[in-house]
Amino acid sequence: MKSGFVSIVGRPNVGKSTLLNSILERKIAITSNVSGTTRNIIQGIYNDDDSQIVFIDTPGIHKPHNKLGTYLNEKAYMMMEDVDLLLFLVDVQKGFGKGDKFILDKLKEENKPIFLILNKVDGIKRENLLAVIKEYSQLYDFKEIIPLSALKGDNVNDLIKTIKKYLKEDIKYYEDDVITNVSRNFLIAELVREKILNLTSKEVPHTVNCLVENYEDKGNIIDISVLIVVDRDNLKKIIIGKQGRMLKEIGIQARRDIEEFLGKQVFLETHVKTIEDWRDKEKYLIEFGLKEMDE
Ligand SMILES: Nc1nc2c(ncn2[C@@H]2O[C@H](COP(=O)(O)OP(=O)(O)O)[C@@H](O)[C@H]2O)c(=O)[nH]1
Ligand SMILES: [Mg+2]
Known part of the structure; x- marks a missing residue:
């Protein structure tokens, strides 16, 4: 049994909650195009025959404008610490911005494997994808770079397969019927x-x-x-x-x-x-x- 904890981090609106729902094939986290939608740490537990992966959806990290913003950032930072793997999500339709760089610098401090997830590829031309991957690969030595569409579910299976390669043999943390910490x-x-x-x-x-x-x-x-x-x-x-x-x-x-x-x-x-x-x-x-x- 391979198991472990994986945090999904990124700017607001890049599709973190959408990805979590897509992995679990059910909706446990709400999504919107307004930033700051996710306020809580939401765990979604993925189970299959030989693995259990606990995904953690975090509030988007952003420049805080008020107490709520600061509080949400703190929550997100906390969730980078006790995990085995970090999924750094970016929105390929928007391109790499200052906000992404800020998060990447934070992630580097953690000294953990980081996957770069290029989300929303449904909105860019296939022939441009290689150039995008090349551009992003220069930012950091990501363990993996995975393009996908959380909304359409494209390549999400590939993400799961790849994550499993990085997880160790470990205990099962939750019973099979537990899918989330959300009540x-x-x-x-x-x-x-x-x-x-x-x-x-x-x-x-x-x-x-x-x-x-x-x-x-x-x-x-x-x-x-x-x-x-x-x-x-x-x-x-x-x-x-x-x-x-x-x-x-x-x-x-x-x-x-x-x-x-x-x-x-x-x-x-x-x-x-x-x-x-x-x-x-x-x-x-x-x-x-x-x-x-x-x-
Ligand atoms: N086109 C497209 N839109 C997406 C994709 N993933 C998420 N979105 C949209 O992006 C917006 C923000 O998504 P959400 O999951 O709430 O982002 P979060 O703030 O990172 O959790 C929503 O309107 C989603 O429908 C994707 O793969 N493709
Ligand atoms: Mg969210």
């Missing part, structure tokens, strides 16, 4: 947050938090109630939308994903509150893991 309610709340990010786009910053307030399995249907907490009144207006249309759409799309995840019919109720209306601000901060940041 059911957390993922449900995240799916609602994903729809908010995707439907309202840049208008809504990342101060939106979602929380499952009620989950009741009634046999043929599951009743779920999700609370959306925002920090300003005008955000509340944007999320609710004209005549409640936005919130309705958020609910429809989120329910679709939640039903797929639970494999059962769902009745989803959503409501929006500002932090001020929240019964207990302290509890809110703890609930969303923001307490440490606030100090």
